[in-house]
Amino acid sequence: MAYWLFKSEPNVFSFQDLQSSPGQTTGWDGVRNYQARNYLRDEVKVGDGVLFYHSNADPPGIAGIAEVVEAGHPDPTAFDPKSDHHDPKSDPKAPIWYQVSIRAVRAIDPPLGLPALREIPELAGMELLRKGSRLSIQPVTRAEWDRIQKLTRPKSRR
DNA sequence: GCCAACGTTGGC
DNA sequence: GCCAACGTTGGC
Numbered sequence: 001m002a003y004w005l006f007k008s009e010p011n012v013f014s015f016q017d018l019q020s021s022p023g024q025t026t027g028w029d030g031v032r033n034y035q036a037r038n039y040l041r042d043e044v045k046v047g048d049g050v051l052f053y054h055s056n057a058d059p060p061g062i063a064g065i066a067e068v069v070e071a072g073h074p075d076p077t078a079f080d081p082k083s084d085h086h087d088p089k090s091d092p093k094a095p096i097w098y099q100v101s102i103r104a105v106r107a108i109d110p111p112l113g114l115p116a117l118r119e120i121p122e123l124a125g126m127e128l129l130r131k132g133s134r135l136s137i138q139p140v141t142r143a144e145w146d147r148i149q150k151l152t153r154p155k156s157r158r
Numbered sequence: 159g160c161c162a163a164c165g166t167t168g169g170c
Numbered sequence: 171g172c173c174a175a176c177g178t179t180g181g182c
Contacts (some may be wrong), residue, residue: 007167007168007169009167009168033175033176033177035177055167055168055169056168056169059169060168060169114169131174131175132167132168132174132175132176133175134166134167134168134175134177135175136164136167
């Protein structure tokens, strides 16, 4: 069981879009960076936890929790000439790009914003908080995951 | 293999 | 809109 942070621009695909997708599930397509691809292809497994991060938002932050429901498989948008993410170099017989499928677990509303994340000492080592960090699929440690769960878990009812 | 030019990401 | 940081491309 591992933990990840996936970035998405909410004006392209938000956590709410995931929640309104069929089965609250989507294929995480369009990743076109080799390091992120390697994680998706080789390391992200069914049952892993995902922090759904909104980049280019105001404020940017973690907007929901998701889980992996299908491990790495070829990204079909790479083969589709009509897709924005089409890559003619990727052949179905030798795919270059991979996706996983994720399902929404719960929204974090309002999102846990980047400024708030920076104030939490236990999260100081997060890849996300590193200056110039651009990787769209990032590993998250168990300790970081647990801290964020604790901060965002819905209040228990009386 | 080097590295300059270029394109993209993403916070601010 | 600005721009720092980064990844990719392609000439040599």
